[in-house]
Amino acid sequence: MRTSPAGRLTAVVLAVLTALLVQVTVLPHFAWEVGGLGVVPDVVLLVVVATALATDTRYGTLTGFFAGLLLDLAPPADHVAGRWTLALMVVGYVVGRLAHDNTSDVGRLELEGSRRPPLGLVLAAAAGASFVGTSVFALSGLFLGDSGASVGELLQVALVALVLDTVAALLVVPATYWLLRRLGQERPVAARWAQT
Template structure:
């Protein structure tokens, strides 16, 4: 990973984490806020490729797992966001997706990430919601992620593209 891209991605992830953990909770709906960190991983996948997005997802997930007020086993968000990075990177095309395609990609990534996080919580006995309650949270979070993602992901994709332009073959 080039130094410029690493710096841009690191700063973007830290800003998303701080905003998600400190600024958004007062505006939550039943404790659910848009997952800005997940949206950064989606943007990384759409800007570069699955491998890059999976690395960003792993690092971002570990930060989410360790950042206060984390109340779950470390590694759950890392696993979820690695899979989100794979899905987003696999959806990448040569041209930016249309808004409807982008909404679908963000929605699928949000459902995948939220479901993996919820299922690992159920398997580890850390969740009191049960399957039905977790499904409701995942779906509401997906709607919030799509709404915010349609505003946030396109500028992030352009930012990541500019941070590491593809060299033109001579």
């Protein structure tokens, strides 16, 4: 079976919106206090990581832009809009670029099989993306004068976020892959008619 662009887009939008709702409504109740800041796993970032691993650099970057913009605008956003957009665009680009350099399947999600990235790649991508995304967000806050935390506190937050995101990646990345595979398949015409 081939990938369906509309199905893949639907899967990404559904994954990003679900992750956003979980991140802004449920996870703040379980925040880990570090340096006066509450740290939670960044499940939206992990959806961007999974999308960049499953598709290509361009799709990962666009997903990062879309997801970051929603995260910037979702209440209770208390920062200058655009910081998460920049951070998640960088994450989508870097993960997509590093994951797909020197491979022959750039831009293809093999939906027919159960091809998933190796666990080591998922954990490395999640850890690297967490560090890069948190760093870009924190540094943009320092440059814009939008952060009330010191550099030492931000380093502690980045370390805790890295650990939480790496652990959460064990659930979020495979779930996003499953959703992309399930909704991204182009079904034969006979199968579509049978379901209506």
